[in-house]
Amino acid sequence: xxxxxxxxxxxxxxxxxxxxxxxxxxxxxxxxxxxxxxxxxxxxxxxxxxxxxxxxxxxxxxxxxxxxxxxxxxxxxxxxxxxxxxxxxxxxxxxxxxxxxxxxxxxxxxxxxxxxxxxxxxxxxxxxxxxxxxxxxxxxxxxxxxxxxxxxxxxxxxxxxxxxxxxxxxxxxxxxxxxxxxxxxxxxxxxxxxxxxxxxxxxxxxxxxxxxxxxxxxxxxxxxxxxxxxxxxxxxxxxxxxxxxxxxxxxxxxxxxxxxxxxxxxxxxxxxxxxxxxxxxxxxxxxxxxxxxxxxxxxxxxxxxxxxxxxxxxxxxxxxxxxxxxxxxxxxxxxxxxxxxxxxxxxxxxxxxxxxxxxxxxxxxxxxxxxxxxxxxxxxxxxxxxxxxxxxxxxxxxxxxxxxxxxxxxxxxxxxxxxxxxxxxxxxxxxxxxxxxxxxxxxxxxxxxxxxxxxxxxxxxxxxxxxxxxxxxxxxxxxxxxxxxxxxxxxxxxxxxxxxxxxxxxxxxxxxxxxxxxxxxxxxxxxxxxxxxxxxxxxxxxxxxxxxxxxxxxxxxxxxxxxxxxxxxxxxxxxxxxxxxxxxxxxxxxxxxxxxxxxxxxxxxxxxxxxxxxxxxxxxxxxxxxxxxxxxxxxxxxxx
Amino acid sequence: xxxxxxxxxxxxxxxxxxxxxxxxxxxxxxxxxxxxxxxxxxxxxxxxxxxxxxxxxxxxxxxxxxxxxxxxxxxxxxxxxxxxxxxxxxxxxxxxxxxxxxxxxxxxxxxxxxxxxxxxxxxxxxxxxxxxxxxxxxxxxxxxxxxxxxxxxxxxxxxxxxxxxxxxxxxxxxxxxxxxxxxxxxxxxxxxxxxxxxxxxxxxxxxxxxx
Numbered sequence: 001x002x003x004x005x006x007x008x009x010x011x012x013x014x015x016x017x018x019x020x021x022x023x024x025x026x027x028x029x030x031x032x033x034x035x036x037x038x039x040x041x042x043x044x045x046x047x048x049x050x051x052x053x054x055x056x057x058x059x060x061x062x063x064x065x066x067x068x069x070x071x072x073x074x075x076x077x078x079x080x081x082x083x084x085x086x087x088x089x090x091x092x093x094x095x096x097x098x099x100x101x102x103x104x105x106x107x108x109x110x111x112x113x114x115x116x117x118x119x120x121x122x123x124x125x126x127x128x129x130x131x132x133x134x135x136x137x138x139x140x141x142x143x144x145x146x147x148x149x150x151x152x153x154x155x156x157x158x159x160x161x162x163x164x165x166x167x168x169x170x171x172x173x174x175x176x177x178x179x180x181x182x183x184x185x186x187x188x189x190x191x192x193x194x195x196x197x198x199x200x201x202x203x204x205x206x207x208x209x210x211x212x213x214x215x216x217x218x219x220x221x222x223x224x225x226x227x228x229x230x231x232x233x234x235x236x237x238x239x240x241x242x243x244x245x246x247x248x249x250x251x252x253x254x255x256x257x258x259x260x261x262x263x264x265x266x267x268x269x270x271x272x273x274x275x276x277x278x279x280x281x282x283x284x285x286x287x288x289x290x291x292x293x294x295x296x297x298x299x300x301x302x303x304x305x306x307x308x309x310x311x312x313x314x315x316x317x318x319x320x321x322x323x324x325x326x327x328x329x330x331x332x333x334x335x336x337x338x339x340x341x342x343x344x345x346x347x348x349x350x351x352x353x354x355x356x357x358x359x360x361x362x363x364x365x366x367x368x369x370x371x372x373x374x375x376x377x378x379x380x381x382x383x384x385x386x387x388x389x390x391x392x393x394x395x396x397x398x399x400x401x402x403x404x405x406x407x408x409x410x411x412x413x414x415x416x417x418x419x420x421x422x423x424x425x426x427x428x429x430x431x432x433x434x435x436x437x438x439x440x441x442x443x444x445x446x447x448x449x450x451x452x453x454x455x456x457x458x459x460x461x462x463x464x465x466x467x468x469x470x471x472x473x474x475x476x477x478x479x480x481x482x483x484x485x486x487x488x489x490x491x492x493x494x495x496x497x498x499x500x501x502x503x504x505x506x507x508x509x510x511x512x513x514x515x516x517x518x519x520x521x522x523x524x525x526x527x528x529x530x531x532x533x534x535x536x537x538x539x540x541x542x543x544x545x546x547x548x549x550x551x552x553x554x555x556x557x558x559x560x561x562x563x564x565x566x567x568x569x570x571x572x573x574x575x576x577x578x579x580x581x582x583x584x585x586x587x588x589x590x591x592x593x594x595x596x597x598x599x600x601x602x603x604x605x606x607x608x609x610x611x612x613x614x615x616x617x618x619x620x621x622x623x624x625x626x627x628x629x630x631x632x633x634x635x636x637x638x639x640x
Numbered sequence: 641x642x643x644x645x646x647x648x649x650x651x652x653x654x655x656x657x658x659x660x661x662x663x664x665x666x667x668x669x670x671x672x673x674x675x676x677x678x679x680x681x682x683x684x685x686x687x688x689x690x691x692x693x694x695x696x697x698x699x700x701x702x703x704x705x706x707x708x709x710x711x712x713x714x715x716x717x718x719x720x721x722x723x724x725x726x727x728x729x730x731x732x733x734x735x736x737x738x739x740x741x742x743x744x745x746x747x748x749x750x751x752x753x754x755x756x757x758x759x760x761x762x763x764x765x766x767x768x769x770x771x772x773x774x775x776x777x778x779x780x781x782x783x784x785x786x787x788x789x790x791x792x793x794x795x796x797x798x799x800x801x802x803x804x805x806x807x808x809x810x811x812x813x814x815x816x817x818x819x820x821x822x823x824x825x826x827x828x829x830x831x832x833x834x835x836x837x838x839x840x841x842x843x844x845x846x847x848x849x850x851x
Contacts, residue, residue, distance in 0.1 A: 010814075011791060013798045033738045037715060039708045041746070043734045072817060074737040075787040076777055082734075105794050106787065110848050114780070164733035164748070202733070295679070305649045305679075305705075336652035 002141065005061040007083060009070040012103075012132060019134050025061065027054050029070045029083060040197060043079070047086050048201035055093040063141040064095065068104040068111050078115040080104075082203060085120055085161070089206040091213070091220045097152060099144035101137065102128045119159050124151045153216045161207045173204070174371035178394035178403065179267045180205055185400040188274035194267040208396060234408045235279035238286035240419050255415040258325035259290035260316050260353060261369060262304060262334045268369075272329065275407065286411070291319045309335045309349045317356040320364070326418035327365045327411060328357060329392065354388065362461060363421030365389040365414040389414055417468075420593050424464055427600035428457050434607045449487050456480045464596065472589040474596065481599045482581050488607060489555035494563070501621070502550045504562040506612055511562040511620035514550060553578055559606060562620060565613025572605055573598045642765050643671045645693065647701040649678045657753035665758055671765040678705070685710035690717045697721075698764065703729040703746065718742030724772055728752040735776045739820065745772040771824060780851070782825070786844050789821040789829075793837045 004024040008017065020026050031046045064087065070079040084100050087093055102108070102121060108128040112118035120126060125147035129140045147155065163173050180199035183189045190196050199205055215221045242251040257276070261268050269290045276286040293315050295301045306312055312334050320328065332350030333339060345351055350368065357364050371394035390410045395403065435450050436442040443450055463477035489495050495504050502514035556578070557569035569575070577599050580591065605611055624632070646666070648654045655663050667674050673696075675681050684692045686707045693699060699714060706714075711727075718725050719741035727746045736746045756778045763769035774781040792814055822829075829836040 013795060015798075031736075033740045033744075036736055036738050036746070037711065037744065039703065039706070039711055041736070042732075043736060069787075069791075071736075073739055073788075074735065074773065074784065075791075076773075076780060076784045077735060105790055107848075110844070113848060113851055114783075198731070204733075302650075304653065307651060336650055336656055340656055 002062040002138075003060070004063050004065060004137070004141065006065045006137075007070070007080070008067060009072060011067050011069070011072070016133060023134070025059070029079075031071075042198055042201070043082070044086075044203050045197055045201040047079075047083060047203075048090070051083070051086055051090070051093060055087075055095065061095065061098060063099045063101060063144060065101045065103055065137055068102055068106050076114060078111060078117065081111070081115050081117040081120055084126075085117055085159075085203055086206065088120065088155070089203070089210045091210070096210075097125065097147040097149070099141065099146060100126045101140050101144065102126070103130070103132050103137070105130060116162060119161070123155050123158060124148075125155070149219065150216060153214060156207070156211055156214060159207065161204060163204045172371040172394070173208075174396040175263065175394045176202075177205055177208055177396040178371065178400075179263075179271060181209075181400040182404055183267065183271045183274070185404055186271075186275055186278060188270065191274065192267045192270045199267075212397075212399075234405055236276055236286055236408050236411050236415075237279060237284055238276070238415065239281075239284040240415065254285070254287045255327065255419065256287045256289070256323060256325040257327045257329065257411065258320065258323050259288070259329045260319075260334070260350075261290070261329065261331040262302065263331070264290045264292075265302075275404070286415075289319075289323055289325075291316055304334075304336050306335060309337060309352065312349050313352050313356065316353045317360070320357055320360055325364060326422065327367060327414055329367050329369050330354060330357075330388075332368060332370050361422050361425045362465070363418060363423070363425040365418040365421070367392055367410060367414070370394065389417075420596075421461075421465060423597055424461065424600065427597065427604060428461060431457065431600065431603055431607060434604070434609075445493065446491055449491055452487060453484045456484050474593065475584045475589040475591045478591055478596055478599060479581065479584060481596070481603065482577070484603055485556065485599070485606070486552050488603075489552060489559055494559065495555050497550050502554070502558075504555075504558045504620075506563045506614060506617060509614070509617055511558075511617050512623065513558045513562060513620055514554070515621050556606075561616050563613075564606065564611050565615030572602045574602065577602060641671070642697045642767065643695055644669075644673065644698045644700065644761060644765070645696040646672065646674045647678045647681050647699070647705070648674070649682065649702055649705040653749065654753060657750060658757070662755075662758060666761070669758070669761055669765065672761060678702075682706050682710060685713045688713050693717045693723075696723060698724045698726070700726040700728065700752070702749075703727040704731055715742070715744075718744070726752070726772060726775065735773075737773055737776075743772050745775060747776050751776055780847075783844065783847050785821050785824045786840055786847070788817065789825060790837060790840045790844065792818050792821065793833050793840065797833045797837065 004020075005027060006012075006020045006024055007027045007029050009028060009030050010017075012020075017026070027050075029047075029050055031043070031050075035041060035046055064084075066080045066084050068078050068080045069075050070083060071077045080102060084102070087095050087098070087100070089096070100120075102111075107130075108121050112121055121128060125144065127140055127144055129136060131140075176199055179192075180189070180195050183192050183195050184200075189200065213221050238255040238257075240253050240255055242253055245251045257272070259269060259272055272290075273288055276288050279285045293301050293306070293312060295305075295311075330350050330353060332345075332348045334349040334353075337343070338348050338350075350370075354366055357366055366388045367390040368388050369392040392407055392410065432454065435453070457480075460477040460480035463473040463480065467473040467477075493505055495502070496510075500516050501512045503510040503512050505511075556574060560566045560569045560571055560574060573595075577595070580595055584591065658666065666672060681692050682705050686709050688709060690713055693714070699718075701714070703711075714725055717723060722742060724743040725745070727744070728749050728751075729746075730749045732746055732748045735751065738744050752775065756775060760769060760775050763774075771781050771785075773784055777784060795814060796818075829839050
């Protein structure tokens with residue numbers, strides 16, 4: 001005897017129902033008013049619960065009979081078709097190929113005209129019957145066979161299910177399907193209510209999942225229920241080495257990641273939190289937080305409830321300043337106005353937040369997270385366009401393993417870059433603070449130095465930021481910074497090369513470092529310069545002759561000793577910086593990022609007037625007294 | 641006198657979906673109140689206060705903006721005052737409708753903020769329309785009742801004791817549904833069930849041919 005299942009909601013004659021009860025299996029599908037009055041009510045969720053509690057008992061049916069409609073009061077809902085689709089598309093229910101008969105008084109063509117799910121009516125393995133009796137059901141079922149395995153892929157294709165109407169507005173299929181798939185992939189789907197209650201049960205997502213998981217050759221492939229508990233073996237390392245402490249122990253800090261997304265509370269916050277927790281070492285996990293918007297009464301609210309974008313932008317800016325993230329995961333569309341047709345990219349809330357982040361610290365790495373199709377255009381203009389550092393594209397047609405791996409790689413790649421660039425930006429900002437006001441005497445006198453220095457700093461930052469495009473960019477950026485130093489020591493108020501002497505200026509005092517007569521140059525090294533090996537090896541120590549022009553090395557070394565009062569020119573890694581500059585000039589373009597920080601530290605030291613010291617002023621050549629000058633003149637005339 | 645309260649905490653969405661012009665028309669409809677401070681109304685409802693609902697016969701509210709306690713306040717008010725309730729949300733992906741102690745329609749924001757809304761409200765306020773499902777289905781609303789009525793007639797034709805059957809099941813009775821359908825569709829069908837079925841069938845076919 002054949003094993004049938006008859007689904008009903010008291011919409012078959014009583015006598016027939018009694019007969020079915022005795023001979024076959026019945027499932028009453030009734031969503032009570034109480035369930036419908038729940039704040040989280042969703043038809044798909046209730047349907048999934050009812051079907052799973054019935055089907056997951058390992059019983060198999062030869063045929064399933066379903067009425068067109070199971071809703072007593074909303075006939076046009078044609079919920080029977082939706083139930084059939086849930087059965088066809090959920091491989092968990094193990095009846096994806098089972099024959100289905102739709103029954104009812106309706107003309108199937110009328111149903112087809114009225115229901116968006118009508119493609120199933122005319123699909124393989126499905127029949128309709130307007131005769132409702134046990135005998136008729138028996139006759140109809142005799143005409144039906146289980147759907148052939150190879151027909152299922154065609155069935156999926158021809159089903160051509162469309163997303164529900166709400167996806168025409170703000171809800172994005174790609175956004176929600178990505179959350180569903182990615183959280184399932186990393187095994188946190190059951191911890192996210194939105195995924196567990198809504199997304200996993202949604203008919204359209206079951207369809208997308210079936211399209212992705214059904215392989216014509218092998219049937220259902222790796223699926224959400226066959227996940228290997230040891231999988232995936234991926235993680236994000238948030239540990240940043242900060243060098244050594246006083247005792248020689250390695251110091252570490254944790255990278256900080258901030259999520260700014262209007263859908264954060266709808267699952268994305270939990271997803272990223274769980275993603276970062278994949279790192280088995282608790283002490284190496286990223287420090288993660290997300291923006292929570294509050295209104296004036298300090299209540300947490302949704303982005304979209306704000307009348308305009310500004311409160312969102314300002315609260316995001318405040319959060320970035322307070323949390324000081326290394327990476328920001330930023331959604332572009334955070335406010336209802338961002339969904340208006342024809343909205344300019346520059347007006348998007350996310351882009352305005354991006355611009356504010358750039359002002360806080362250009363080193364913060366911003367990854368745009370978006371499901372918008374327009375993101376592909378933005379991606380094409382990466383760096384040159386929006387000035388972002390990467391994209392996480394929520395796609396509904398990419399393998400979740402690939403997507404999650406891409407996210408991990410992106411974050412892992414950007415953490416060291418962020419830490420480096422943030423430090424660079426902080427130091428550059430400090431250097432800029434040393435520059436005087438535009439109206440000041442100093443600025444007016446040296447304005448070409450300050451203008452070119454600002455340009456050099458900006459060009460250097462851009463080169464460091466783009467170093468992934470070309471490794472040489474770090475070396476080029478280093479040279480830009482070195483140019484600031486070269487320009488500085490050429491300033492008249494710092495050093496001056498007269499015909500008879502080279503002097504370093506320390507405030508109003510001139511220190512003679514090199515003096516010349518007609519035949520020889522003498523460099524004032526004395527003991528104070530012995531520490532600088534290069535200096536020592538090239539030039540004779542003491543008041544001695546040399547035949548070298550006054551190069552940057554002599555200028556900078558002299559500044560360190562006579563202007564800043566240091567005991568020698570070995571300080572602040574000057575010899576290494578000088579050598580590195582020469583190496584780069586000779587074609588070596590490999591440069592460690594720490595040297596970029598060294599030269600920034602060096603600039604911070606020498607450009608800061610607070611570091612002027614008179615310690616070594618007296619150790620320069622003595623200035624000639626008036627009587628000495630007179631003697632010199634007399635000797636000169638005697639010769640002639 | 642009918643009056644409508646609309647509580648939407650995402651004003652930009654309302655404007656984006658309905659358009660500025662239609663939004664203005666909506667606000668100016670006599671008998672319609674679009675809450676100017678929806679957060680305060682929502683807070684009152686969440687606290688169980690029904691006063692803010694007084695005198696409204698139809699309340700339209702964003703479902704995601706309110707907690708279950710607030711919904712319960714609305715349900716209690718609906719049952720007590722026989723007022724109708726429409727819940728809308730971007731998270732709702734299929735229309736649902738119940739008429740138990742009061743009428744409750746749930747639909748997506750996009751379905752609510754359509755051209756149908758203003759037509760419906762104008763008719764509703766003029767006492768020309770009382771069927772909430774018109775908001776979701778527009779002119780097809782009558783078809784909904786016709787299809788349902790045809791099915792009920794089919795059961796009647798099977799000579800079933802509908803009343804006994806429904807009392808046993810302790811649910812919305814087919815008798816109740818029959819009464820609703822007859823009220824909505826008008827008492828114009830034959831007392832002869834077979835003939836009534838034919839008439840309804842004909843009307844369904846006529847409407848379907850026009851769709």
